[in-house]
């Protein structure tokens with residue numbers, strides 16, 4: 308019997324493209340957030356030097372022996388993780404590093420595995436995250452303008468806050484063999500929405516990322532190592548009272564090449580109340596959601612499985 312491997316998913320040509328250098332981008336960003344909760348950004352201003360420096364450190368780290376990498380794990384939630392995602396039974400063909408971007412993070416274990424000074428790693432992460440955060444804030448300010456909200460920094464101030472609870476993740480999806488591929492699609496990172504406000508992803512040129520369209524179809528996002536991909540998180544869905552939807556996405560691991568992605572998840576301070584902005588509600592009491600703080604949401608999110616809808620628990624009935 309001949310086992311035919313599954314044909315490769317065609318890459319979707321319709322991902323909204325936002326050129327940050329164009330003044331009319333704010334309206335296009337709003338449209339993309341409404342239609343897809345997802346878009347691609349060019350002319351982003353993040354230096355290629357920062358990207359390649361961090362990418363090469365990540366490649367070196369993931370090429371180390373597993374026994375070495377495990378010294379920087381398990382991810383609880385920060386550190387090195389392999390196949391296990393979260394604490395509720397999710398697994399995927401992925402290894403990763405999860406870091407907190409604002410609290411003092413100890414890079415010692417990563418540095419000794421890489422044979423470098425911890426400050427070298429700290430600087431590489433900081434340079435990259437600072438630049439990506441700046442871009443995320445510019446996008447959020449354009450969004451506020453596009454939504455005709457008077458306070459331009461209504462979203463971005465949450466990321467700029469020194470207590471912003473933001474996270475940084477580097478995912479490595481090792482290449483799959485032909486034998487594995489013949490059995491169909493393999494999950495690298497299972498379907499989920501991101502709990503934070505905004506997520507900014509950069510990957511190498513290997514495909515794998517898929518997003519769920521409103522019509523229920525999964526589409527494959529063409530990779531582009533020179534661009535960034537942005538998605539709406541659950542908190543932004545709530546702040547816009549459901550006008551923007553946090554996009555469901557996943558990563559398929561059935562590629563012959565390894566995929567490396569780096570994602571900045573911009574979140575609010577733990578004590579921040581997450582609620583629809585007054586100007587985006589019809590009447591004073593038309594919020595679709597119960598009141599909650601980011602701390603409460605996060606605590607509840609960490610009890611869920613990846614594919615669960617985390618916002619339903621906070622929807623008004």
Ligand code: GA4
Pocket residue numbers: 384392393394395397405474476499500501502503572608609610611612613
């Ligand atoms: C999804 C978005 C981010 O990667 C993340 C993930 C987190 C984790 O890997 O620890 C979670 C997941 C994410 C949502 C539900 C819970 C928590 C794994 C999981 C099963 C770092 C985040 O903030 O939420």
